[in-house]
Amino acid sequence: MNNPVEEIREGLMEAMGRITSFWGFSRIMGQLYGLLYLSPNPLTLDEMSESLAISKGNVSINIRALERWSMVKAVWVKGDRKDYYEAETDFxxxxxxxxxxxxxxxxxxxxxxxxxxxxxxxxxxxxxxxxxxxxxxxxxxxxxxxxxxxxxxxxxxxxxxxxxxxxxxxxxxx
Amino acid sequence: MNNPVEEIREGLMEAMGRITSFWGFSRIMGQLYGLLYLSPNPLTLDEMSESLAISKGNVSINIRALERWSMVKAVWVKGDRKDYYEAETDFxxxxxxxxxxxxxxxxxxxxxxxxxxxxxxxxxxxxxxxxxxxxxxxxxxxxxxxxxxxxxxxxxxxxxxxxxxxxxxxxxxx
DNA sequence: TGATACGTTTAGAAAGTTCTAAACGTTAGA
DNA sequence: TCTAACGTTTAGAACTTTCTAAACGTATCA
CATH class of the missing domain: 1.10.287 (Helix Hairpins)
Structure with a gap:
């Protein structure tokens, strides 16, 4: 939390939340996108749920919406049965x-x-x-x-x- | 109500309601705009309230929002103390x-x-x-x-x- | 003056949306 | 086969937005 990069990530989550909300998507979609966009590694539902302090169900719904709009993509991580997601970076x-x-x-x-x-x-x-x-x-x-x-x-x-x-x-x- | 032009006006109210809603304005703003856009004469709050079957207070608030965005303008009608409104037609x-x-x-x-x-x-x-x-x-x-x-x-x-x-x-x- | 006709504001009802926690179904491994 | 680890769905709670009816303040006219 006192990690400076963590602070920057939180700043981007806020900004992206504003943006998606303005453009008629849910605020959480933006926050998730912001989180993934600054994560060097793909993340799981549970990790995102924890980072945003929202329920796993909520992440599930919003990450699927992001996927639907091709804003994030699921990636496969060898040896792990969890789903991992990363941001689409081609705006x-x-x-x-x-x-x-x-x-x-x-x-x-x-x-x-x-x-x-x-x-x-x-x-x-x-x-x-x-x-x-x-x-x-x-x-x-x-x-x-x-x-x-x-x-x-x-x-x-x-x-x-x-x-x-x-x-x-x-x-x-x- | 059986007047064909009336039906057309209602059709446009619906369409414009959809549009304003999509673009992040209230649905009623669009309906009011649609009504005014097809009215040969400027209309009063009471007339609009009646046409849309909504309260006068609601019309008051939404017409002021339309005015703020320069989508309608108030016009003065000689000898009448009511406020009259007409649509801005320059899209x-x-x-x-x-x-x-x-x-x-x-x-x-x-x-x-x-x-x-x-x-x-x-x-x-x-x-x-x-x-x-x-x-x-x-x-x-x-x-x-x-x-x-x-x-x-x-x-x-x-x-x-x-x-x-x-x-x-x-x-x-x- | 007072009475009336206005547009605006407001308090609370109604409707809509977003969220969580828990139940659920499915898959994978023991 | 049983259990545990998943993502998804759902019922209802919490919150937000939108609407109405009524109160209000102001201007107009008798």
Whole structure:
């Protein structure tokens, strides 16, 4: 506890907890990730449970969530039947995964909903013209256009081979 | 209720509720926004309270949050002492505001935390060399670099005059 | 003035979420 | 086969968030 590296690890756990919480994951996911990220060796459920002072069940659930999002991976340690985990250190890979699995889906869903409403409005306008329906059509079109652009933006980010190089290359004039 | 435009409005309220909830705002903020976005006239607290079937106090709190984020604006209606609200329809403006007020701050904070931890690690390493500290330094540097890049990316998006035109201009070859 | 029509604040109810401890099922080795 | 060491699931406790109804303060108009 008075070990300076221990203090640093705790600092990162706190910071990562903040970050995951902000991005809509559980705080404990971040704390676990922070712990693993600064551990030279992979850790077991029990070790993590102890480090964070939370129940083993809680670690189990959160470590599986981290695994689901490819933020940590299980590694096999010869001669031990416990499961060991280590942090995925390729952040771009993690970001791309989250964009693909979560953000992209959300945009697609939004696009779908608004598209349906727009078609419904146009249908309504055909049978019974009204200023109200015309107004709705105009606004929904604008919204659809916006979501489409955001959707494309996410799509581009998702497929870039190296976000860093590519994105910052592009912001400079040739 | 059987009015088709009414149905469309309800559809958008639902969709916008989903969206704001996903992005870490309250669901009701989205529903209010959806309602206002498809209303040809600005609406009062009581009208919104009625449309969403929620208490006036709840509308009051959520409409002020929307105002804070520049998603709606209050308009003055001559001869009426009630407050009227209408939707801000410039989505790029809203996105930029949120990036500036919320996302940017979060990145800066993360950068700050990690920077501090990194400096502390280097300090530790000076007085008492250890493989553990060296490992921490290496990993923290990598993390700092990543956050810095994301931070810059947000900064670029934030200041672009027209995100749509600029970003998609850049993804095409010349 | 007083009465009324507002938006805001608040105390506590309701709903939702996250956590733990214990029960559980499975595997491995004696 | 029995026992012990695992990770997972679960029931309910603890905590957090969100909502309402009512009280409140202020401005308006008679």
């Amino acid at each position: 771009w890979k993690i970001v791309k995964g989250v964009l693909r699995e979560r953000e992209k889906k959300e945009f697609d869903l939004a696009l779908d909903s608004v598209g349906k409403l727009l078609r419904k409005s146009v249908e309504t306008q055909k049978t019974a013209k009204s200023a109200e329906a015309a107004f709705a059509i105009e606004r929904l079109k604008k919204l659809e256009d916006f979501i489409q652009t955001m959707d494309k933006l996410v799509g581009v980010l998702m497929t870039l081979e190296d976000i860093k190089r590519n994105l910052f290359g592009l912001t400079k004039k040739k | 790029w403006k809203i996105v930029k505001g949120v990036l500036r007020e919320r996302e940017k701050k979060e990145f800066d904070l993360a950068l700050d935390s990690v920077g501090k931890l990194l400096r502390k690690s280097v300090e530790t390493q000076k007085t008492a060399k250890s493989a553990e500290a060296a490992f921490a330094i290496e990993r923290l540097k990598k993390l700092e670099d990543f956050i810095q890049t994301m931070d810059k990316l947000v900064g670029v998006l934030m200041t672009l005059e027209d995100i749509k035109r600029n970003l998609f201009g850049l993804t095409k070859k010349k």
